[in-house]
Amino acid sequence: MSALDGLEVRRTTTAQQLADGLSERIMAGAFGPGDRLRESAIAAELGVARNTIREAVRILELTGLVRYEVNRGAVVIAPTPEKIEALYTARERLETAAIARTPRPEQLKAITTAFDDLREAARTGHGIVDRDLAFHQQIVALLDSTRLDEFFASLTKELRFYLTVLSKSETPEEVVAEHEAIVEAIRLGDRDRAVAEIRAHVDVSVQRLKAMLA
Amino acid sequence: MSALDGLEVRRTTTAQQLADGLSERIMAGAFGPGDRLRESAIAAELGVARNTIREAVRILELTGLVRYEVNRGAVVIAPTPEKIEALYTARERLETAAIARTPRPEQLKAITTAFDDLREAARTGHGIVDRDLAFHQQIVALLDSTRLDEFFASLTKELRFYLTVLSKSETPEEVVAEHEAIVEAIRLGDRDRAVAEIRAHVDVSVQRLKAMLA
DNA sequence: TACAGTTGAACTGTACTACAGTTCGACCCA
DNA sequence: TGGGTCGAACTGTAGTACAGTTCAACTGTA
Numbered sequence: 146m147s148a149l150d151g152l153e154v155r156r157t158t159t160a161q162q163l164a165d166g167l168s169e170r171i172m173a174g175a176f177g178p179g180d181r182l183r184e185s186a187i188a189a190e191l192g193v194a195r196n197t198i199r200e201a202v203r204i205l206e207l208t209g210l211v212r213y214e215v216n217r218g219a220v221v222i223a224p225t226p227e228k229i230e231a232l233y234t235a236r237e238r239l240e241t242a243a244i245a246r247t248p249r250p251e252q253l254k255a256i257t258t259a260f261d262d263l264r265e266a267a268r269t270g271h272g273i274v275d276r277d278l279a280f281h282q283q284i285v286a287l288l289d290s291t292r293l294d295e296f297f298a299s300l301t302k303e304l305r306f307y308l309t310v311l312s313k314s315e316t317p318e319e320v321v322a323e324h325e326a327i328v329e330a331i332r333l334g335d336r337d338r339a340v341a342e343i344r345a346h347v348d349v350s351v352q353r354l355k356a357m358l359a
Numbered sequence: 360m361s362a363l364d365g366l367e368v369r370r371t372t373t374a375q376q377l378a379d380g381l382s383e384r385i386m387a388g389a390f391g392p393g394d395r396l397r398e399s400a401i402a403a404e405l406g407v408a409r410n411t412i413r414e415a416v417r418i419l420e421l422t423g424l425v426r427y428e429v430n431r432g433a434v435v436i437a438p439t440p441e442k443i444e445a446l447y448t449a450r451e452r453l454e455t456a457a458i459a460r461t462p463r464p465e466q467l468k469a470i471t472t473a474f475d476d477l478r479e480a481a482r483t484g485h486g487i488v489d490r491d492l493a494f495h496q497q498i499v500a501l502l503d504s505t506r507l508d509e510f511f512a513s514l515t516k517e518l519r520f521y522l523t524v525l526s527k528s529e530t531p532e533e534v535v536a537e538h539e540a541i542v543e544a545i546r547l548g549d550r551d552r553a554v555a556e557i558r559a560h561v562d563v564s565v566q567r568l569k570a571m572l573a
Numbered sequence: 574t575a576c577a578g579t580t581g582a583a584c585t586g587t588a589c590t591a592c593a594g595t596t597c598g599a600c601c602c603a
Numbered sequence: 604t605g606g607g608t609c610g611a612a613c614t615g616t617a618g619t620a621c622a623g624t625t626c627a628a629c630t631g632t633a
Contacts, residue, residue, distance in 0.1 A: 156429050158586065183613070194588040196410050199615095203417035215370050216595045216614055235506035242456035292449035296510050372615065397584070408617040413586095430585055430624050 159193060163201035171210050171221060171306070178223030178310050182211065209303050224307040226355055232304055233351035236281070237344060239297055243287040244339045248331060252287055259283045260328045267317035274308055274315060280324060284343070311357050323349070373407060377415035385424050385435060385520070392437030392524050396425065423517050438521040440569055446518055447565035450495070451558060453511055457501040458553045462545060466501055473497045474542045481531035488522055488529060494538060498557070525571050537563070 167187075170176065182202055188195040202219045205211050211219045222228075248256065263276040278301050285297040307313075323346045330339035381401075384390065396416055402409040416433045419425050425433045436442075462470065477490040492515050499511040521527075537560045544553035 158429060160586080181613090185613070196413075196589090197587060199410075199414065200417060200586090203414065203420075206417075207421060215372060218614060231504070231506050234504045235510075238456060238502045238504050238507060242452060288452045290445070290448045290452050292445050292514070293452060296449075300506070374615080395584090399584070410618090411616060414615090432585060 160197050160200035160204060163191065163193065163198065164204035167201060167205055168208060168210060171205075172302075172309065174309055176221045178221050178307075180221045181217060182219040182221070184218060209299055210306060222303070222306070224311065224358065226358055229307065229351060229354055229358065232300055232307075233347055233354075235300055236297075236304075237347045239288070239293065240281060240284050240343050240347065241340050243285045244327075244331065244343050245336050246287045247334070247336070248287055252283075253331065255286065256280070256283045256328060256331060260324055263324055264321050267321045270317065273317060273320060274305070274313075277315065277320060277324070278305060284327075307354075311354070313354060313357060374411050374414035374418060377405065377407065377412065378418035381415060381419055382422060382424060385419075386516075386523065388523055390435045392435050392521075394435045395431060396433040396435070398432060423513055424520060436517070436520070438525065438572065440572055443521065443565060443568055443572065446514055446521075447561055447568075449514060450511075450518075451561045453502070453507065454495060454498050454557050454561065455554050457499045458541075458545065458557050459550050460501045461548070461550070462501055466497075467545065469500065470494070470497045470542060470545060474538055477538055478535050481535045484531065487531060487534060488519070488527075491529065491534060491538070492519060498541075521568075525568070527568060527571060 167182070176182065184195050184198045184202075188198045191198075202211060202213075205219070206213065209222065211221050214220055259276070259280040259282075263273070263280050266272045266276040282294070282297060282301060286294060288294075323342075327339060327342045327346060330336075330342050381396070390396065398409050398412050398416075402412045405412075416425060416427075419433070420427065423436065425435050428434055473490070473494040473496075477487070477494050480486045480490040496508070496511060496515060500508060502508075537556075541553060541556045541560060544550075544556050
């Protein structure tokens with residue numbers, strides 16, 4: 146903690162700001178899956194040059210929300226059963242590996258807090274999905290690997306988008322119950338059961354989601 | 360296998376080709392860590408427009424070999440103890456999770472083959488590092504997750520670069536011995552030992568590498 | 574000699590214009 | 604109905620321009 150913490154000159158480029166803005170819009174559903182991001186239109190609307198937009202979109206590509214197709218430009222990613230499956234498989238592997246580890250006290254506390262937040266969100270009915278994902282991020286944090294944390298966050302971002310466009314709604318009671326089982330197993334130090342609970346939870350989630358695609 | 364497998368029209372952009380070319384050059388050590396990629400110079404030398412180079416470099420950014428700094432442009436990543444540590448931690452988590460799984464026959468075969476390749480490379484003295492990394496990629500493949508395979512591949516690419524610039528040379532005997540122990544444990548189905556061997560191997564590797572940084 | 578201040582060349586970030594090649598839907602024709 | 608043609612819209616790339624930033628060299632000063 147330095148006396149200058151948080152003091153920082155605004156150091157960002159136009160393209161970066163555009164990328165952030167576009168990311169928000171996409172996450173909010175302003176562009177649907179499969180939609181093309183037309184450069185001239187966006188450039189004109191936002192009053193910037195087209196090459197700046199191009200740079201912004203290339204930055205966006207880093208987050209995985211869009212991909213480039215030759216001569217078609219940037220296209221918003223679209224959920225397919227295969228992608229959903231691959232995404233959840235990666236999640237399952239990471240989360241089971243994570244939960245098999247013995248949590249340090251502060252990690253256990255972070256998980257507990259995340260669960261409390263989730264329960265509160267379920268009660269009010271707002272932000273359930275985000276709390277759900279945040280909870281799982283804390284699980285993965287058990288791995289003590291920043292690189293894996295970041296990777297999981299990118300998976301989460303992608304998943305978050307899919308959930309939004311599929312307008313997947315979670316039933317609060319089920320969500321809380323399933324996560325409570327996980328937290329309980331962790332608290333008891335029953336790692337085998339924790340692994341089983343996580344696996345079951347992820348499996349159920351992917352099945353529910355894939356059902357929505359059909 | 361269709362009758363048209365492999366038939367494909369050349370569908371790539373100039374920027375993509377430039378990105379591939381630059382990637383090769385960087386991996387080959389043409390640019391050292393911390394070096395800036397000066398746009399005008401590259402553009403002039405290769406006979407393309409500067410904005411095309413910019414696009415190429417943004418694509419390069421996807422692979423993690425360079426990062427952008429405001430008003431300084433693209434900079435080749437540089438190894439630091441922290442980065443090495445983080446990279447190996449992620450590796451260790453993924454590989455131990457992978458090796459704890461029971462391999463299917465074809466997976467066992469792939470691992471065995473990768474080990475044979477490594478041994479052969481050690482004998483001739485060529486391409487040891489690449490075979491080493493390829494072996495570990497096969498280990499991670501046990502997770503049956505394409506997303507994790509891809510993520511691991513990106514870690515590998517980064518690590519490969521660090522090894523090159525640090526001109527890390529591996530002693531063939533040690534390398535073969537350590538990997539043989541891993542393969543043996545897998546073959547015997549002794550997963551606990553396999554996990555221990557992998558962990559030891561990764562730990563030793565990172566220690567060796569970090570020693571070179573000092 | 575050490576150090577603060579100034580200056581200028583090199584370079585990045587962004588804008589603007591231009592155009593060849595590609596895509597894709599609309600229209601047409603058999 | 605299916606294939607073929609056409610044109611508007613758009614991407615990929617080139618090229619020019621310029622304000623703002625960086626950084627190393629130079630200068631002056633204590």
